Amino acid sequence: MSETTPPPPEEPTPQTSRIGVDSWVAESEARRARTPAALVGHGWQRTPDAIKLLAFVGVAASYPFWAANQGDLFIFGIGTLLYAALGMGLNVVVGFAGLLDLGYVAFYGIGAYTYAELSSPQYNLHWPAEATIPIAMAVAALVSLFLGYTSRRLLGDYLAIVTLFFGQAFTFFLNPANPKVAGKGLTGGADGLPNVDPIDLFGYKFTSIRQLYFLLLVVVALLAIAIHFANQSRVGRAWRALREDPLAAEVMSIPVNRLKILAFAFGAAVAALCGTIHVSISTAATPGDFDVSVLIIFYAIVILGGIGSVSGALVGAVIINCSLQFLEPQNDHPSVKRWLFYGTIVLLILSIKPVIRPVLVLAATIGFGFAVHAIVAATAGSAWTTGVPGASAFNPQASGGAVWINHWAIVPAVSHGNFNNCLYIGLVAAIIATGMLSGWWRLAALVPTLYLAVLAWENLLAQNGAITAYLLFGAMLVGLMARRPEGLFGSARVEIV
Amino acid sequence: MHLLLFTIIDNIRSIGWAGAFALLRDGIVLGALYSLVALGYTMVYGILQLLNFAHGDVFMVGAFMGIGVLTVVAGPFSSALPLVPLIIVLFAVSMLGSGVLGVVIERFAYRPLRNAPRIAPLISALGVVFILESSVQLLTNAGHFQYNEYPVFNRLFQPAVFNPWGQPINIADLLVVGTSIVLVLALMFLVNRTRLGKAMRATAFDREAASMMGVDTDRVIAATFFIGSALAGAAGVMYGLSLSDTWFLVGFLYGLKAFTAAVVGGIGSIQGAMLGGVLIGLVETFAGAYAGGNWKEIVVFGILILFLLFRPTGILGSHAIQKV
């Protein structure tokens, strides 16, 4: 027995190379660490989290003083903070515990409706917020406990289904089911519950937008701190183990089911908290606020920011909400939208290495555009090229903005019914073709694709802001999952197959 | 709650036997539609253990491809078109188109994530759903398009073929049920008697071992997506012919219910998808009539949740929850 045990292996001395790592590979890591992006990333990682939070809180707290007006504060300030809080909550469920919760919106709704039931003329209860908010959070946590406990044996995708259907069932429960409790329909049906009281915390009423903004800021900051500490604790480590490999975690005697349920409940409580704040801002709980289309926004924030990263959720919320609002028709800033769009495309193209290639592609696209414009102007006449970009049947009074576009992109003066549709389908086909090719062919295919994208934007997408937003978020999810699943601030995970 | 019970008993009495037969007929027709879409879900899950949320939207695109053909071929009120060739063309175009769409989705949204954590393809699927729905919304301007605006289809409904107990059964009903049966039989033949079917079964059983045995798993997976999506496209056309109202959100709810059918019948099993489809179609129709139109969806979703909690393998299911 002891004779047959092999001698312990030699410790590698510093002079010998490690097996499998040769000098070129070692140097390549050092090379990559010297690029500007890597240096920024390194600096970011070294900054203590407290400083990052402080910076964010500082900037956010100053925003009401340089926001253009109350409307902007509402749209950009409160909206962003609300989404940030929701994103952080979802991050705990999806990012830390690895559970795909597609019914998250239901908990948001449960919190909102519970608060509304207790603080509105519905049953004539007007309880103060220090009672109703904890109750709302408790109700949501209880429901999630029930949901989590009964589905504890289910794997990731089954859990996703159950939560998705739970979300749908909740929507249908609100309206049309609306069961009668104490003589009245519980959820108010299609009307929802109107005239909800503003938050009344220990006698202090939050009625103005500025007060609500600061309240939200406090909530977001406290959440960030709480999650940070939770992440560093035993529970956080257990969550991360659960996320990486549930089977191994169970073998290490981590109570997997209990942790799943705990994460679920935590996420639900956070969502309920946000729901109460949301409903006190909009003073009415309506069923339309809590359906599936809101879900994509939450997921876009979490995925873009990076699964498992708190700062990611904050940054993701800022980016997603601001993009969404800039695309909305009534916040019509055509030039901002345009620069956002072109800026994003250019940034994405520039991510191709080495840098000379994207520069070539961009130059070629510009040239291609002028060429096509000249050809079309010559053959099909000026009716095809003298439209005003940014104006449309939707908004004929819009002045359009950048006129230089007119010399480059094809914007018909009169809308030719199927032109937009053909453009769009052509763009989709071009993207597919670009994806299937590789090497120099791919770069070549990229040129007409980019041009088509610009045309589609000017003619079709820019006018339908809200739809474009969802389209882009969907595309972003697919693209991020394929290229960079860790998002902006997440850490890349290695899947052990 | 007892108020609901009274309503149900009331309705059962007032609807009577003739009405119940009508509900049976409608439930089976609806069930046939759900089965075809459920087959796509079940096949993809069997091979990749992936829930393809985007499948319902493939169904929607299939229905729209039919509309596209009709717009090109038929003027709005021309009834001089031959019915049977038109229907064949509709099926061919939309099955082909949807199949190609399914393959493209697989290639771009799921193939890069073959070895990624389980959560990644699900998120990607969510993204695809929004891409498809928003694209169709942009292209169709959120409008509703009707198959029955074309008078050539009137023959499908009037006059009825049979009329038992005063409840008409018309050609459209027979067409839907008949085509579903034919397609399912064809699928079962494909899976059980052909080489491709054998390769699909092998890949579903153990992908690595199958590829080691010389099966080109990428092509098999692409073929699975093609077939599943083609079936959804056929369902889309059948939906258009029988229920007519096509718009960009029609796929979402139908997809969810077809998905319920797949899970209830047993995900991974073809017979299960058929059984589940018919079952869910019947349940939805009867619940809608007896309990009231606003309870349809809750009953169906409730059934799904109950099955998932107490019998996740479904009625005929073959896949265990946990594969170590």
Add this chain to the structure above:
Amino acid sequence: MFRRVGALGVTGAAIAAVVAMTLSGTASARTTASASTSCNSPLTIGVAYPATGDAAGIGALQWDWANAAANAWNSSHSLKISLLPGDTHLGPGEQAQQVAQSFANNSSIVAVTGPAGSQEMQDTAAIWKAASLAPISGSETRVELTRSQGASKRQTTKGYFYRTVPNDGQQGGDDARYIYRKLHIKNVEVIDDQENYSIGLAGQVTSALKKFHVHVTRNSISQTDTNFSSVIDAIPSSTKLIYIPWQLANQAQQFYVQLHNKGKDIPLFGSDGTDDSSQFHGPGSYVSGFPFDPNNATVNAFANAHGGDTESFGIPTYTSVIANAQAIQAACHANHNSIGRNEVRLAIKHVHLTKAQSLLGFPVSFLAKNVGAFQGVGDMGGSAGFGIYQIQDDGSYKRVG
């Protein structure tokens, strides 16, 4: 450990600072009621409507007619108006609130047309009041917006809301009277589509019919439904008429087709939501809608410009824009060509449109006090009401009541 305490301390101090700022902040919504705009340049009317979302179809009709109104007004008056759209999405209350907030903050907007849904008005009433704007809506029909009803209080402030469309109480009463007195029907099924407008109107019609001792059965569908088999099969055999106060005319048409395909030839009665001859054209059905004159030149010109479709759902929006423009003009005359929002708001109650100007088939003026059981301050008075149409064999609408 020290890092932790340090981090805790620093962030705690930051939180304390923020809390202090919160308690000291008492900002209120900035209003621009007193800002003055000159009447010599085009004055802006904000138009809040659903440009996207499930109701985008009807929103587009409203926008089309609003543009027609602006063009018609500008071509015949020296005072010019321009329109600014706001997409309310007809869904989440927050979206309507964001639009309301944007309009309130936009000092060039002196009047508002819309929003489209009664729920949206409820959600935004406080914002409009704080901004001294009185929106004139072309489609909000809930009675509680201008009158209390039973336990429900009035949901807007008097003088801060007007509408150019008769409300549910009027429509429900008129339709019920026609069904009982003219059609002599004693057995009706009422099916709503579970949205605000429909449930409200269904409730009004049901109670009005019950007063005539008509037997009423109730059922529901949803706006996303395309398969009506369950509901159709559940219709009691004694039913002689089905009342469908739905918002989407194409659903009404599909219901008609499916009903007939199942062998049940029961006549349908739709409300103004289904009033669209290009979509709902099942012969033998009834529809209540705005009694506009189909031979009117403006209506014909509009139809010609829109492929033959009169898009009648949007006509009250036209009326609303013209009413706003008249109010603006009156305010300009009274205030030496320099006006603010409050002046426009106060001028609305004196607006009077002739039958030809309103396009609605009756002259328009706004009530100064409650009248009857359903009309209150903000509603149109006089002969405002709906017309009943029957769909002929060729799909055209013929006025019968």
